Amino acid sequence: MEKVTMADVAKVAGVSKSTVSQYLNKRYEYMGEKTKLKIEEAIEELGYQPNFIARSLKQKRTSMVGIIVANITHFFSTEISRAIEDFCHTHDLHAIFCNADDDPEKEKNYIEMLRAKQVDGLIIFPTGQNNDLYKKMMSQGYPVVFVDRKVENLDVFSVITDNAYATSMAVQHVIEKGHRNIAFVVQPLKVSPRIDRLAGYKKALTDAGIEINSDYIIEASIPDMKNKLEQLFSLEVKPTALFAANDRVFMAVGEFLKEKGIKLGKELELIVFDNIPFSHLLDSPISFIEQPAAEMGKKAAELLFQQINKEDTPPEVFVFPSRIV
Amino acid sequence: MEKVTMADVAKVAGVSKSTVSQYLNKRYEYMGEKTKLKIEEAIEELGYQPNFIARSLKQKRTSMVGIIVANITHFFSTEISRAIEDFCHTHDLHAIFCNADDDPEKEKNYIEMLRAKQVDGLIIFPTGQNNDLYKKMMSQGYPVVFVDRKVENLDVFSVITDNAYATSMAVQHVIEKGHRNIAFVVQPLKVSPRIDRLAGYKKALTDAGIEINSDYIIEASIPDMKNKLEQLFSLEVKPTALFAANDRVFMAVGEFLKEKGIKLGKELELIVFDNIPFSHLLDSPISFIEQPAAEMGKKAAELLFQQINKEDTPPEVFVFPSRIV
DNA sequence: AGGTTTAGATAAATCGGTTTACTAAATCGG
DNA sequence: CCGATTTAGTAAACCGATTTATCTAAACCT
Numbered sequence: 001m002e003k004v005t006m007a008d009v010a011k012v013a014g015v016s017k018s019t020v021s022q023y024l025n026k027r028y029e030y031m032g033e034k035t036k037l038k039i040e041e042a043i044e045e046l047g048y049q050p051n052f053i054a055r056s057l058k059q060k061r062t063s064m065v066g067i068i069v070a071n072i073t074h075f076f077s078t079e080i081s082r083a084i085e086d087f088c089h090t091h092d093l094h095a096i097f098c099n100a101d102d103d104p105e106k107e108k109n110y111i112e113m114l115r116a117k118q119v120d121g122l123i124i125f126p127t128g129q130n131n132d133l134y135k136k137m138m139s140q141g142y143p144v145v146f147v148d149r150k151v152e153n154l155d156v157f158s159v160i161t162d163n164a165y166a167t168s169m170a171v172q173h174v175i176e177k178g179h180r181n182i183a184f185v186v187q188p189l190k191v192s193p194r195i196d197r198l199a200g201y202k203k204a205l206t207d208a209g210i211e212i213n214s215d216y217i218i219e220a221s222i223p224d225m226k227n228k229l230e231q232l233f234s235l236e237v238k239p240t241a242l243f244a245a246n247d248r249v250f251m252a253v254g255e256f257l258k259e260k261g262i263k264l265g266k267e268l269e270l271i272v273f274d275n276i277p278f279s280h281l282l283d284s285p286i287s288f289i290e291q292p293a294a295e296m297g298k299k300a301a302e303l304l305f306q307q308i309n310k311e312d313t314p315p316e317v318f319v320f321p322s323r324i325v
Numbered sequence: 326m327e328k329v330t331m332a333d334v335a336k337v338a339g340v341s342k343s344t345v346s347q348y349l350n351k352r353y354e355y356m357g358e359k360t361k362l363k364i365e366e367a368i369e370e371l372g373y374q375p376n377f378i379a380r381s382l383k384q385k386r387t388s389m390v391g392i393i394v395a396n397i398t399h400f401f402s403t404e405i406s407r408a409i410e411d412f413c414h415t416h417d418l419h420a421i422f423c424n425a426d427d428d429p430e431k432e433k434n435y436i437e438m439l440r441a442k443q444v445d446g447l448i449i450f451p452t453g454q455n456n457d458l459y460k461k462m463m464s465q466g467y468p469v470v471f472v473d474r475k476v477e478n479l480d481v482f483s484v485i486t487d488n489a490y491a492t493s494m495a496v497q498h499v500i501e502k503g504h505r506n507i508a509f510v511v512q513p514l515k516v517s518p519r520i521d522r523l524a525g526y527k528k529a530l531t532d533a534g535i536e537i538n539s540d541y542i543i544e545a546s547i548p549d550m551k552n553k554l555e556q557l558f559s560l561e562v563k564p565t566a567l568f569a570a571n572d573r574v575f576m577a578v579g580e581f582l583k584e585k586g587i588k589l590g591k592e593l594e595l596i597v598f599d600n601i602p603f604s605h606l607l608d609s610p611i612s613f614i615e616q617p618a619a620e621m622g623k624k625a626a627e628l629l630f631q632q633i634n635k636e637d638t639p640p641e642v643f644v645f646p647s648r649i650v
Numbered sequence: 651a652g653g654t655t656t657a658g659a660t661a662a663a664t665c666g667g668t669t670t671a672c673t674a675a676a677t678c679g680g
Numbered sequence: 681c682c683g684a685t686t687t688a689g690t691a692a693a694c695c696g697a698t699t700t701a702t703c704t705a706a707a708c709c710t
Contacts, residue, residue, distance in 0.1 A: 005665090005666055006666065007666080016691075017666090017691095018668085018670095018690055018692095019688085019689060020667095021667065021668060021669085022689090029688095030688050031689085032689090035688080049437070050666090051382075051666055051667065052438075052441040053443045053665090053666080054667035054668085056667090057376075057378050057666080057694095058667060058669080059668070059695085062378065072410070073400075073404065073602075078397055079398065082424065094421075094442075096419075096421045097422045098410075098420075099407065113377075115374060117378065117419075118378045331696065332696080341661075342660085343659075343660055343661080343698085343700095344658085344659060347699095355656085356657090356659085357657085360658080376695090376696055376697065378697085379665090379696035379697035380696080380698070381665095382665045382666065383665050384665085384698070
C-alpha cells in the first residue's frame with residue numbers, strides 16, 4: 001500500500017524529522033531556502049502524505065466535529081447539516097455526520113464513539129433521553145450545541161425555533177378564516193418541538209375562545225396514524241382544518257387523504273410544520289411553516305466553533321422565528 | 326477537561342498498561358478473575374474512555390469509511406447514504422459523510438483529507454474530473470467504490486443503475502401513448518447518468534422511427550434552464566411530453582410550468598428520472614423512474630467492506646434496475 | 651529433585667507525527 | 681577579537697494506545 005513517513009522524507013532530504021515537521025507546519029522563521037527546497041522535492045518525489053492521526057494524537061485536536069442528526073432523511077435536518085458543513089469548511093473543520101434515528105441507545109453510542117475518536121465538539125439533535133450523558137459532557141466543559149430540540153434543566157447552547165408561537169399564529173390564522181374544528185396530528189410527544197407545537201395549538205384555540213376537543217388531537221406513531229385518522233374522520237363533526245406537526249405526519253396524512261379521496265382546500269384546510277422540498281410545486285393550497293434552517297445551522301456551527309476556541313460565554317438559547325408560507 | 330489514560334487505570338488497578346489493554350481487547354485467555362475485576366473497577370472509578378486515535382495510530386486502521394456525496398440535499402443521495410450507514414453500523418464501521426457539491430476541487434480536497442485521516446476506504450459519487458487521483462488510489466490498492474456514476478477507463482467497483490435502459494423504456498411507454506413531440510431536459514452532460522439517459526431517450530425515438538429533433542433536447546444548468554424552457558415552449562410545435570433527467574431539472578421545470586400555468590396531464594405529460602420524497606402525494610399524473618437506492622447503498626457498502634478485509638476479487642460494475650412508477 | 655509446561659502479567663518497542671530544549675555556526679557591536 | 685545574539689537545525693521526549701518478546705511463579709511429570 002503506502003508507507004511513506006516523515007522519517008523517509010527527512011532521510012531523502014538529508015535533514016531531520018523535526019525540520020520536515022516545521023516545514024509542513026509552515027514555521028519558516030528559521031529555515032534556509034535550500035532546505036525548504038530539498039524538503040519540497042523529497043515530498044514530491046516520494047509522494048508523501050502526512051498522517052493526520054499521528055498529528056492528532058500529539059496535538060489533542062482532530063479538527064473534526066461530530067453532528068448527530070435525529071433523522072438524516074428529514075429534509076430540515078439535511079438543510080441544517082448543509083449549513084453546518086459550509087461553515088466548517090470555511091473554518092478548516094471537518095464534519096462527521098451520524099444518524100441516531102431518534103433512538104437514545106444509538107445516540108449514546110454515537111456520542112461515545114465520536115468522543116473516543118476525539119472530535120473537538122458535537123452538534124446534536126437530541127433525543128432528550130440521555131440526560132446523564134449530556135450532564136457529564138457539560139460538566140467536563142466539552143463543546144456541545146443542541147439543535148432543534150431543547151432539553152430541560154440543562155445549561156447548554158441551543159438553537160431552536162419558536163415552535164409554540166409559530167404554531168399559534170398559524171392556527172389563529174386558520175381560525176380567522178372561519179374554521180372551528182381544527183385537528184392537530186402529532187407523533188408521540190417525546191421531544192420539545194412536538195410538545196411546544198401542541199401548546200401553541202391549544203393556546204390559539206383558547207385565545208379564540210374555542211374549546212379544546214381532545215378527539216381532535218391525535219398523538220400516534222406513524223404506523224398507527226392511519227387507524228387514528230380513520231377514527232378522526234368518522235366523527236359526526238369532522239374537522240375542517242388539520243395541523244400536521246411535522247413532515248412525517250404530513251406524509252401519513254397525505255396518504256390517508258389521497259386514499260379517502262378527501263380534497264384539500266374545499267373539504268379540508270391543511271397546515272404543515274416543516275420545510276418540504278417540493279412544497280411550491282404542490283398545487284394544493286397547503287400552508288407550510290418554514291424554519292430558517294440555513295441560519296440555524298450556521299449559528300449552531302458558530303457556537304460550537306466559539307466553544308472549541310475557548311471563548312468563554314455562558315450557554316444561551318437562540319430562538320429563530322419560523323415563517324408561514 | 327479529561328485526561329484519564331490507560332496508564333492511570335493501570336496504576337489504580339495495580340497492574341500494567343499491557344494488562345489493561347488486553348482486558349479492553351477482550352483477550353481473556355490468560356487473565357485472572359481478580360485482575361479482571363480490579364481493572365473493571367478502576368475503569369469505572371476513573372470514568373476511563375479509551376482514546377481511539379491512539380489505537381488507530383498503532384493499528385493502522387480507523388474503522389472509519391468516508392462517503393463523498395455529490396449533493397447532500399439530493400434525496401437519492403441521502404437514501405443511499407442511509408443504507409450505507411446502516412450497513413456500516415452493523416459491521417462496526419463508522420461513516421463520515423462529505424459533500425463535494427459536484428465540484429472536482431472540493432472532491433479532491435475531501436479525498437485527500439479523508440485519506441490523511443486514514444479512513445479505511447471510500448465510497449464516492451464521482452465528479453469524474455479527478456482521473457489522476459482516482460488512478461493513484463486504484464494503483465495503491467486503496468479500497469474504493471464508485472456509486473451512481475461510472476468513470477471510463479478505470480478498473481473500479483461501481484454501483485449504478487441502468488440509466489439508458491430505464492429511460493428508453495419510459496420514453497417508449499410515452500410513445501405508445503401516442504406522443505411524438507417529446508422533450509428531454511438535462512443539466513450539462515458532465516457525468517455518465519445524464520449522458521446515458523440522453524442516449525436512452527435517443528434510442529427509444531430511433532427505435533420508434535421518430536426523428537430526433539435537437540430543439541427538443543435542452544442541456545442547461547439550473548439557472549439557465551428557465552430561459553431555455555421559455556424557448557422550448559415558444560416553438561410552433563410544442564412538445565406534448567417532457568422527460569426531466571433528474572430531480573433538480575424536475576424542480577426547475579415544475580416551477581416554470583406553474584408560472585406559465587401549463588397543466589400537467591392534459592397539456593403536457595411529464596416523466597422524471599429520480600426518487601422524489603413526496604411523489605406519491607402529488608395528484609398530478611407524473612411518471613417517476615425510481616432507483617433502488619437502499620439496495621444500491623447496501624451493495625456499495627458491502628463491496629467496500631470486502632475490499633477492506635482483503636477479499637481479493639477483481640473490480641466489477643453492478644447495474645441495478647430502475648422501475649417506472 | 652530437576653526439568654518442563656502453563657497461567658498470568660509485564661517491560662519495552664512501536665505507530666508517525668509535534669514540540670521542547672539544546673547545540674553549532676554565523677553575525678554583530680564595540 | 682571577544683562575548684552576545686541571531687539563525688538554522690537536531691535529538692529526544694511525548695501523545696496513548698497495541699503488541700511482542702520476556703519473565704516469574706506455580707503446577708505438573710517422571
